[in-house]
Amino acid sequence: xxxxxxxxxxxxxxxxxxxxxRSLKRSIFKNNSISFNSKxxxxxxxxxxxxxxxxxxxxxxxxxxxxxxxxTSSSKVAVTPLELEDxxxxxxxxxxxxxxxxxxxxxxxxxxxxxxPGETCxxxxxxxxxxxxxxxxxxxVIPPGENPKKPGAPHNVRLYSIASTxxxxxxxxxxxxxxxxxxxYYDPETGKEDPSKNGVCSNFLCDSKPGDxxxxxxxxxxxxxxxxxxxxxxxxxxxxGTGVAPYRGYLRRMFMENVPNKFTGLAWLFLGVAxxxxxxxxxxxxxxxxDHPENFRFDKALxxxxxxxxxxxxxxxxxxIEEYSDEIFKLLDNGAHIYFxxxxxxxxxxxxxxxxxxxxxGESWELKLTQLRKNKQWHVEVY
Numbered sequence: 001x002x003x004x005x006x007x008x009x010x011x012x013x014x015x016x017x018x019x020x021x022r023s024l025k026r027s028i029f030k031n032n033s034i035s036f037n038s039k040x041x042x043x044x045x046x047x048x049x050x051x052x053x054x055x056x057x058x059x060x061x062x063x064x065x066x067x068x069x070x071x072t073s074s075s076k077v078a079v080t081p082l083e084l085e086d087x088x089x090x091x092x093x094x095x096x097x098x099x100x101x102x103x104x105x106x107x108x109x110x111x112x113x114x115x116x117p118g119e120t121c122x123x124x125x126x127x128x129x130x131x132x133x134x135x136x137x138x139x140x141v142i143p144p145g146e147n148p149k150k151p152g153a154p155h156n157v158r159l160y161s162i163a164s165t166x167x168x169x170x171x172x173x174x175x176x177x178x179x180x181x182x183x184x185y186y187d188p189e190t191g192k193e194d195p196s197k198n199g200v201c202s203n204f205l206c207d208s209k210p211g212d213x214x215x216x217x218x219x220x221x222x223x224x225x226x227x228x229x230x231x232x233x234x235x236x237x238x239x240x241g242t243g244v245a246p247y248r249g250y251l252r253r254m255f256m257e258n259v260p261n262k263f264t265g266l267a268w269l270f271l272g273v274a275x276x277x278x279x280x281x282x283x284x285x286x287x288x289x290x291d292h293p294e295n296f297r298f299d300k301a302l303x304x305x306x307x308x309x310x311x312x313x314x315x316x317x318x319x320x321i322e323e324y325s326d327e328i329f330k331l332l333d334n335g336a337h338i339y340f341x342x343x344x345x346x347x348x349x350x351x352x353x354x355x356x357x358x359x360x361x362g363e364s365w366e367l368k369l370t371q372l373r374k375n376k377q378w379h380v381e382v383y
Contacts, residue, residue: 241343
């Protein structure tokens with residue numbers, strides 16, 4: 001994926017000193033006590049002033065998703081409010097479908113290159129600190145309009161994995177980011193697009209403009225939460241396409257942000273996409289690979305660029321897993337966490353691969369999977 005080198009609108013959020021030091025202008029909080037048990041906590045997070053005019057952010061060319069890579073250099077970025085680290089349990093369902101939260105769109109940027117099949121957008125949403133979340137959780141989005149199956153009723157909630165840390169892309173705890181592929185339907189007979197059958201929510205999000213209102217529910221989900229009790233743990237992350245969203249949040253927390261939980265383990269990302277132009281957040285991941293070679297590994301499976309698996313077929317993410325299967329199984333035996341996120345169609349091929357590898361090792365995959373689940377090492381979120 002090609003990203004612009006400009007920093008533009010987001011750069012105002014930073015106070016940049018000489019050398020590699022980067023610091024955010026911190027806001028003053030009226031109360032440091034935070035509870036996620038109800039919406040009342042929001043009043044305790046009232047800011048004296050916003051350090052950036054997010055609501056007035058203009059469209060740019062992929063700057064929102066790459067600006068933070070350039071700002072971080074070799075030092076980590078300061079984040080605020082650090083009180084977001086205090087709760088022992090994740091926030092859950094603070095806003096529900098019948099009482100959703102009205103947020104605003106900050107920016108909508110195309111996140112893939114011109115030769116990617118389809119369009120994927122990186123969407124930054126301003127929740128003004130009222131809808132906190134943890135890495136690995138999801139937001140629900142209610143698109144505007146009427147549910148065609150229930151006249152007079154709103155559309156059903158669509159869930160999207162959050163693609164940012166709890167501090168958001170501006171590191172101030174005020175925004176959340178989504179990674180959304182526009183769902184377009186083509187008539188199999190004519191080959192032409194049929195807008196009446198396009199995905200309602202994905203098209204609403206990808207067509208949104210800065211300042212547009214958006215109805216949000218959640219946050220929801222606990223299965224993909226990042227375990228941080230052991231900073232030296234190994235995390236194996238497997239994604240296809242937009243399934244990389246939660247891992248972007250994990251990796252920013254591990255390698256970009258200056259947070260109390262210092263990561264000293266291994267993060268290993270496997271990403272399967274069609275081609276180079278389809279790679280999401282590649283600038284960020286490449287930067288981590290350069291700056292943290294002992295703690296980060298990144299393997300890509302590009303199914304349409306000629307690379308073959310060992311059987312001569314196209315290279316899919318499960319084939320990359322098979323390449324490193326011995327190492328992966330040893331890491332799992334030593335307590336590594338393994339995560340899967342993406343289209344549900346990815347799982348049968350991956351499961352078949354893992355079963356075949358287990359059998360080649362003289363192990364029962366069913367027993368191994370049961371043990372991984374029992375140990376809470378197995379994390380799956382597919383859609």
